[in-house]
Amino acid sequence: MTVRNDEALAVAPPRAIAALLGFAARIPWKRIGIVVGAYAACFVAFAAFSAWQGGNPLTLVQTMLNSSMLNGDALVQTLLRAVPIGFAALAAAIPARAGLVNVGGEGQLILGAVAATGTGLALGSQVPGPLALVATAAAGAIAGAVWAGISAAARVWLGTSESVTSLLMNFVANDIMLFLIYQPWKDPAGSGQPQSRPLPGSVRLGTLFGGQLNIAVFVLFAVAIGMWLVIRRTGWGFALRVVGGNPEAARRNGLPIKSLLLSSMLAGGALAGLGGALNLMGVEGQLQPGVTTTFGYIGFLACFLGRNDPIKATLAALLFSAIALSGNGLQLVEGLDGSIVNVLLGAIVLTMLAIGRKNGERI
Amino acid sequence: MNIVGEVLTTAIPGSVALLYPSLGELISERSGVTNLGTEGAMLAGALSGVAVTIATGNPWLGVLASLVAGAACGALHAGAVVWRRANQLASGLVVWFLALGVTSVLGSPLNGQVIDPLPAVRIPGLADIPGVGPALFDQNPLVYLAYVAVPALWFFITYTRPGLTLRATGERPAVVFASGSHPSVIRFAAVTVGSALAGLGGAQLSIGIVGNWSDDMTNGYGFVAVAVVIFARWSPIGVLIGSYLFGAALAVSSVVQANGIAVNQYLLDALPYAITIVVLVIVSGFGRSNAPESQRDALSETQ
Numbered sequence: 001m002t003v004r005n006d007e008a009l010a011v012a013p014p015r016a017i018a019a020l021l022g023f024a025a026r027i028p029w030k031r032i033g034i035v036v037g038a039y040a041a042c043f044v045a046f047a048a049f050s051a052w053q054g055g056n057p058l059t060l061v062q063t064m065l066n067s068s069m070l071n072g073d074a075l076v077q078t079l080l081r082a083v084p085i086g087f088a089a090l091a092a093a094i095p096a097r098a099g100l101v102n103v104g105g106e107g108q109l110i111l112g113a114v115a116a117t118g119t120g121l122a123l124g125s126q127v128p129g130p131l132a133l134v135a136t137a138a139a140g141a142i143a144g145a146v147w148a149g150i151s152a153a154a155r156v157w158l159g160t161s162e163s164v165t166s167l168l169m170n171f172v173a174n175d176i177m178l179f180l181i182y183q184p185w186k187d188p189a190g191s192g193q194p195q196s197r198p199l200p201g202s203v204r205l206g207t208l209f210g211g212q213l214n215i216a217v218f219v220l221f222a223v224a225i226g227m228w229l230v231i232r233r234t235g236w237g238f239a240l241r242v243v244g245g246n247p248e249a250a251r252r253n254g255l256p257i258k259s260l261l262l263s264s265m266l267a268g269g270a271l272a273g274l275g276g277a278l279n280l281m282g283v284e285g286q287l288q289p290g291v292t293t294t295f296g297y298i299g300f301l302a303c304f305l306g307r308n309d310p311i312k313a314t315l316a317a318l319l320f321s322a323i324a325l326s327g328n329g330l331q332l333v334e335g336l337d338g339s340i341v342n343v344l345l346g347a348i349v350l351t352m353l354a355i356g357r358k359n360g361e362r363i
Numbered sequence: 364m365n366i367v368g369e370v371l372t373t374a375i376p377g378s379v380a381l382l383y384p385s386l387g388e389l390i391s392e393r394s395g396v397t398n399l400g401t402e403g404a405m406l407a408g409a410l411s412g413v414a415v416t417i418a419t420g421n422p423w424l425g426v427l428a429s430l431v432a433g434a435a436c437g438a439l440h441a442g443a444v445v446w447r448r449a450n451q452l453a454s455g456l457v458v459w460f461l462a463l464g465v466t467s468v469l470g471s472p473l474n475g476q477v478i479d480p481l482p483a484v485r486i487p488g489l490a491d492i493p494g495v496g497p498a499l500f501d502q503n504p505l506v507y508l509a510y511v512a513v514p515a516l517w518f519f520i521t522y523t524r525p526g527l528t529l530r531a532t533g534e535r536p537a538v539v540f541a542s543g544s545h546p547s548v549i550r551f552a553a554v555t556v557g558s559a560l561a562g563l564g565g566a567q568l569s570i571g572i573v574g575n576w577s578d579d580m581t582n583g584y585g586f587v588a589v590a591v592v593i594f595a596r597w598s599p600i601g602v603l604i605g606s607y608l609f610g611a612a613l614a615v616s617s618v619v620q621a622n623g624i625a626v627n628q629y630l631l632d633a634l635p636y637a638i639t640i641v642v643l644v645i646v647s648g649f650g651r652s653n654a655p656e657s658q659r660d661a662l663s664e665t666q
Binding site: 049053101103154157158159160161163164165167168169170171172175176178179182183294297300301304336337339340341342343344345346347349350353354355 | 399439442443447449450452453454456457458460461462463464465467468471582583586587589590593627628629630632633636637639640643644645647648
C-alpha cells in the first residue's frame, strides 16, 4: 500500500505539469497576441485621434473607465444601455445562423418602442399590472417581428435582398415614430416638445436594489442563454445552421427552407422589438426623438464581433455599451465631441474584420 | 413657376446627389464588391467638400477633396474586403460607422457655417425651353457632369476592354486571372473609384445644393444608392431612372411642404425610402436576377 502511494506521489507532479503544458499548448497564444495587439492598436489610434481633437491621451482611458464601469452608477448605466444594443445584436445573430443579414435592428427597436408606447398608454390604467406589463412588452416584440417579417417575406417569395430592405426600413421606421410623436401622440402637457405622454407607472419596469437597474438586463442575459441553447440544442436551431451553411444540402434533405428563413427573421425581429419595448419601459418612459440613436447598428456590429453567437454577441454588446457610454465622460471631462466613441467602435470592428479569419472561417 | 417646374428644379440636383453614389456603387458591384460604405463615403465627401471650400475659398478644390475623401473610405473597405476577405456587408457598415463618427467629430466646428454653393451655369438657348428648360439647364456644373457620366459609364462597361474586364471580374474572377489580370487589383480599383464618386455625391449635397455641413446630412442616400443599383439591374441607364425616381419622390415631398399643403412632414420624409423599397421588391419579383455572379452570394440571393 505505502509503496503504491509513494509511486503515485512520485508520478503525480510530472503528470500535472504535462497536463498544464498540454493545456498551455492548446491555448492559441499567437491568436490571443494578435487580438490583444489589435485592441491595443485601436486604443492607441483612438488616443492619437482624441489628442488631435484636444483631449489628453494620458487621462483618456481613466475617463472612459470612470464614466462606464468604475463606479456603481456608471456600471448600471452601461448595463441599462446594453439592453437595446444586446437585443439588436441577438436580432442579427439568429437570422445570421440561417444566412440572412438583418441590418434592420434599428428600425425594429424603434417600432418595438412605438408599439409598446401605444399599448402601454392604452392599457396602462385599465388592465391589472402584470398583464399590462406583459402585453406591452409583447406588443413591442410583435411589432419588431412584423417589421422584420416584411423584409423576410420579400426575400423568401420575391428574392429581394433582405439586407437592403431591412436597412432602408430603418429610415421608414424612424419617420413613422417622428410622425407619431409630432402629431397624433404628442403630449399636450409636453411644453411643445415632440414626445409622447409618459407611460403609466403600471407598465414601467420597477427598479431593483434601490438604484436605476431594472429587470430588462437580466431578461437580456436569460434570452441570450436561451437563444444559445435553442441554436445548439434544438432541431430548429440545427436546421437554421444547415440552411445557413449549405442551402443546397438543406434543400436536398427536404428542410422547409422558406419557413426556416422566415421564422429566423421573425424571431430576430421579435427580439429587437422586445429590446425596444424593454428599453422604453425601463429607461426612457416615453417616446421621444433619438430613442434608439444608432443602438440598432451598434448591435449589428456587436453581433458581428461576437461571430453570430448569442452569448458572445451579448458580451460584445456590453463592451460596446460601455464604450458608447464613455462618450458622455469624454464630453464632460475631456471636452471632446461625444460621438468620438463611434470612431473607436468602428476601429475595433474594422480591425477585427481585418484579422477575423481563423482557419479560413469567414463570418 | 408652375408646380411641375418647381418639382423638377428641386428634383434634378437631389437626384444627381444620388446618381453619383449609385454609379459608384454600380462600378463597385460590377467588380463583385457590395459597398454599404457608400453612405460613409458620401458623408466624408460632404464634410471635406465644405471644409476645403471654407479653408481655400474655392469650391472646386472642395469638390476635389470630396473625391479624395470618398476614395479613402473606399480604399478602407476594399482593403478589408479584397485583401483580408472580410464580410462585405459588415465591412461596409463599419466603414459607414467610422465615417459617421469621424465626420461628426471633425465637422462639429463647421456646423452652421454657410458657404456659397456652386454657382449655377445657365446654358444659353437650352435653358429657355419652356417648362423643363430652367430645371435641366440652369444648374451647377456637377449636374451637367452627371448628364455626361451616365452615357460615358454605359459606354465604358459595354464597349471598352477595361470595362469588359471589370464585368468579368464580377462574373468569373478565375477567368480574369487566367487572362492575365489580377481580380484583386481590379476590385480594389473599382471600389476606390466608386467610392470617390460617392464622395462627389456628398459634395453635390453639401456644396452643390445646401451650402453647409450638418451632422449625418446624407440621411441614408448611400444606402438608397445600393437599392437603386439593384433595381437598376446593374445598368447605368437603370441607375439614371432609379436616381431620378428617388429624386422626384424627395422633391415632391419638399415642394408639398413648401406649398403649405397639410401633410405630416415625417410621413413625406418616409416616402422616398418607402418608394425605393416597394420598387425594389416589385422589380426583384420579376424574373431572374442579372446580378454579377459573385454578387449573388454577397446579397444572399442564393436559395
